[in-house]
Amino acid sequence: MDDCIFCKIVDGDIPSRTVYEDDDVFAFLDVNPLADGHTLVIPKDHHETIEDMPADVAKELFAAVHELVPAVEDAVDADGSTVAFNNGEAAGQEVPHVHCHIVPRFDGDGNGPIHALFGGPGEMDDDELDAIAERISER
Ligand code: AMP
Ligand code: ZN
Numbered sequence: 001m002d003d004c005i006f007c008k009i010v011d012g013d014i015p016s017r018t019v020y021e022d023d024d025v026f027a028f029l030d031v032n033p034l035a036d037g038h039t040l041v042i043p044k045d046h047h048e049t050i051e052d053m054p055a056d057v058a059k060e061l062f063a064a065v066h067e068l069v070p071a072v073e074d075a076v077d078a079d080g081s082t083v084a085f086n087n088g089e090a091a092g093q094e095v096p097h098v099h100c101h102i103v104p105r106f107d108g109d110g111n112g113p114i115h116a117l118f119g120g121p122g123e124m125d126d127d128e129l130d131a132i133a134e135r136i137s138e139r
Contacts, residue, residue: 001046001097004046004095004096004097005095005097006040006042006046006095006097006099007046007097009026009028010026010042010044016028016029017029019039019068019071019072020041020064020067020068020071022060022064023044023060024043024044024045024057024060024061025041025042025043025044025060025061025063025064026041026042026043026044027039027040027041027042027064027068028040030101034101034103035076035078035103035104035105035106035109035111036076036078036104037072037073037075037076037078037102037104038101038102038103038104039068039072039101039102040099040100040101040102041061041064041065041068041099041100041102042061042097042098042099042100043057043060043061043098045057046097047097047098048096048097048098049087049088049093049098050085050087050098051087052098053098061098061100065083065100065102068102069081069083069102072102072104073104076104078104078105078106079105079106079107080104080105081102081103081104081105082101082102082103082105082111082113082114083100083101083102083103084100084101084103084114085098085099085100085101086101
């Protein structure tokens with residue numbers, strides 16, 4: 001897509017600190033890292049969200065994430081990592097080209113789990129949980 005910064009990075013029109021590339025996937029350091037080694041993993045083709053990606057692209061993307069997580073963690077001597085997608089504008093996605101964040105984590109870094117985004121678990125009774133599980137599995 002012409003006006004997509006991540007497509008421009010894939011095409012080499014915008015420079016990046018590239019850490020991985022194969023036929024379908026590209027990975028580079030985030031320019032405003034949340035932690036040392038913060039890496040973005042993207043499909044080379046333009047797809048906005050996870051649901052927009054064809055299944056084969058999603059498989060290749062996750063295969064690259066699977067390879068990159070230990071490489072990124074080792075490179076910065078991390079103790080773990082938060083691996084996440086901001087999927088869609090409502091979730092805070094700012095660049096509309098699907099990307100996986102690998103953010104290295106360190107013992108005692110104080111940044112909390114993904115649960116911290118939501119201020120703690122919600123309250124839901126068993127019937128509501130059952131109904132939602134059924135709607136998802138039916139789809
Ligand atoms: P998101 O909010 O999930 O859409 O995240 C977009 C990410 O892209 C942010 O963490 C930005 O720091 C990062 N970013 C934006 N422009 C660039 C760029 N030119 N090179 C590397 N990372 C970028
Ligand atoms: Zn794009």
